[in-house]
Amino acid sequence: MPPVIEVRNLHKRYDDKVAVDDVSLTVQEGEIFGILGPNGAGKTTTVECVEGLRTPDRGEIRVLGLDPLRGRAELTRRLGVQLQAGHLPERLQVAEALELYSSFYPEPADWRALLDGLGLAEKAKTRYAKLSGGQKQRLSIALALVGNPRVAILDELTTGLDPQARRDTWDLIEGVRSRGVTIVLVTHFMEEAERLCDRLALIDAGRVVTVDTPAGLTERARAGQRIRFRPSRPLDERLLTSLPDVSAVTRRGELVIVDGNDDALNAVTTVLARNGIVAEQLRVEQASLEDAFVQLTGKRLDADPR
């Protein structure tokens, strides 16, 4: 089966600023494909080129076999795009907006069910200007999905939503995926990426660092262990730093944090026991997607790009 989205060697600059240096990626039918990266990495520019909203300087893009610029009219009917808040007339009611958007598509979704799924049902008669930021965000998701698209591109899906609304939105997106819709998700949230995405592209400085499943990425980062505990009595750090399995020891208040290889836990608990020290509140941490990102790019996801 041909991929739903294919991007090859995309390059896009704004004046002298290279936003996308060299991005290639392939999205298969029915998957939720995440694009994860720090601010300014080039995520939005990449998806705007895929949506046909920007003209690449170089590279090739196909969406459902179409060139996003030349096939724009055809693609608009089959592609759902979440636009940023603030693009609707202030006096337009929620229901009117959805009716209007439904009329653009040959086989629209049931917008009332969408509103229900997004917890917006009782806001159907509310004017756009009177919605909170989170409600506007949810409306933008409903508008992206109202055309029953085969592919949906959601940029910062749940930014600005409270934790409950975020979880409800994730449930809704999983429901959309189970109907076979292919979804591209641009996100900053590790938990969102881990929960929803089948595969993830890590993007940094306009380039794809790697593409893998969330589990594959964390697996790669699990080079060693991080152990946290509170010693039952004062601890001479040299007891730990002298262990060959330990690479670093840091203190945070009364907490001791030990980084080491896969045998570090064994070595640390043995040396503590030998010295009559109990490791209270002992925790061994698993590597996270965030750790994978830091290892692969040398940056934190929330790092300032400049």
Ligand SMILES: Nc1ncnc2c1ncn2[C@@H]1O[C@H](COP(=O)(O)OP(=O)(O)OP(=O)(O)O)[C@@H](O)[C@H]1O
């Ligand atoms: N219209 C524009 N004109 C000039 N520079 C731009 C424009 N849009 C984006 N940029 C710059 O291009 C780079 C990539 O921006 P882009 O919005 O694609 O990144 P992003 O990964 O989506 O970031 P964020 O997570 O902050 O939205 C950034 O340095 C940004 O400042």
